[in-house]
Amino acid sequence: MAEKELTLKEILLEIGVWKTYFWSTKKFILLFIGIGFLAGIGYSFYKKPIYKATLTFALEDEKANSSLGGALGIASQFGVDLGGAKGGGAFSGPNLLELMKSRVMVEKALLASLPSDSKKTLADYYIEQNGWRDNWNEDNNEKLKKCTFPVGADRKKFTQTQDSILGIIHKALTEKALNVERKVKLTTIISVEFSNTDELFTKYFTEALTQNVSQFYIETRSKKARKNYEILKRQTDSVRGELGYAIKGVAVSNDAVFGLNPAMNVKRVPSVNRQVDVQANTAILTELVKNLELAKVDLRKETPLIQIIDTPILPLPFEKISFLKGGVIGAFIFGFFAILYVAAKKYWQDLMH
Structure with a gap:
């Protein structure tokens, strides 16, 4: 029991020694705190927002x-x-x-x-x-x-x-x-x-x-819907062109047999073939136009x-750091390192003795 009281007394004495030591270095610590405060203000002044x-x-x-x-x-x-x-x-x-x-x-x-x-x-x-x-x-x-x-x-x-x-x-x-x-x-x-x-x-x-x-x-x-639309658009334009060409061909063939003897049917074959082309292209174009409109809808949905x-x-x-906040932060950092320095200095002196 006495041994514990002695240990506690030693701890209290050691605390007193450190307290006295820190108090003796208060000017040094306060100086660093002041420098840190000014440094913090300077930092907040030059620090860009x-x-x-x-x-x-x-x-x-x-x-x-x-x-x-x-x-x-x-x-x-x-x-x-x-x-x-x-x-x-x-x-x-x-x-x-x-x-x-x-x-x-x-x-x-x-x-x-x-x-x-x-x-x-x-x-x-x-x-x-x-x-x-x-x-x-x-x-x-x-x-x-x-x-x-x-x-x-x-x-x-x-x-x-x-x-x-x-x-x-x-x-x-x-x-x-x-x-x-x-x-x-x-x-x-x-x-x-x-x-x-x-x-x-x-x-x-x-x-x-x-x-x-x-x-x-x-x-x-x-991208995919647009590519499909462009393909259909090109195909529709192509078939529309072919249809126009076929319609013109029918007209040319009809002109060629105008007033022809009805008994001479062979001469009418080119005209009939052109009419078949017109009918086929018309059917294809109808479906392509229908699907082109569906492709437009799909493109709008996909966009x-x-x-x-x-x-x-x-x-x-x-x-932006305010002057007060910058000063307080600077004072705390400098004060901390000042205390750390004097503590390390005393600890080193105690070891040397």
């Missing part, structure tokens, strides 16, 4: 596969499938969210022209606003100094340097700054949130990215609807 752009849109639900029935029999004979599998499954739900962050879509947005300056791309604007080009000029790096991203440039002809820079920008924009998610689970409303220190870039990039993804998604979903709900409007909301 983070602008946030939010764009929401409603995405059409993926519908079930449908068939247009037996009326499409003639279309299948021409190699046209109007009731097959739909093309939207690959880009629905989570896949569309990942598509927003893909390098292809981000690069297309970066290579779009600025609404405020049609001769400059978002990529060049980003490089200038982040001071990269000034650093490249100071380093006197010829490859980087000449590296630009002109409006309308062929992406396939980009150099390795251009590819590398776009890769760095893509990584910087998508790792933390870009967030794509559904507003509510199991709904079709998707929110795109993007943050950056430049207000204009934040707005324009968010809009360009959403526009490119929407266009790509719509084209992909309706998804992406309705923009909210777009980022200037001025954008932003986050």
Whole structure:
């Protein structure tokens, strides 16, 4: 029992020793706290605000596969499938969210022209606003100094340097700054949130990215139906031309036998053959026109609807550390390290003795 009381007494004495030691170094600790407070204020003063752009849109639900029935029999004979599998499954739900962050879509947005300056791309604007080009000029790096991203440039002809820079920008924009998610689970409303220190870039990039993804998604979903429609359209035009040619042939043949002796039927054979062509082409054209209209309906059904709900409007909301908050955070960090330093110093002195 006495041994425990002695141990407790030693602990209390040790606490007293440390308390006295920390009190003796209070000026040093307070000095560091003051420096940290001023450093925090300075940081909050020079730290650029983070602008946030939010764009929401409603995405059409993926519908079930449908068939247009037996009326499409003639279309299948021409190699046209109007009731097959739909093309939207690959880009629905989570896949569309990942598509927003893909390098292809981000690069297309970066290579779009600025609404405020049609001769400059978002990529060049980003490089200038982040001071990269000034650093490249100071380093006197010829490859980087000449590296630009002109409006309308062929992406396939980009150099390795251009590819590398776009890769760095893509990584910087998508790792933390870009967030794509559904507003509510199991709904079709998707929110795109993007943050950056430049207000204009934040707005324009968010809009360009959403526009490119929407266009790509719509084209992909309706690709098969559009191809089928174009095939039917070409075939309908071709048969219509053949029908016109056959009708003209009937007229020419009739003119050739005008006033002919009724007993001479052989001379009427070309006219009869042309009439058969007219009847056959008329029947084919009737079915093709019918299926062409069905293809139009299918194309409209296959074209998804992406309705923009909210777009980022200037001025954008932003986050900036206040002077007080910056000072408190700086004081806490510097004070913590000051206490850690004096504690380590005393512990080392005790070991040496």
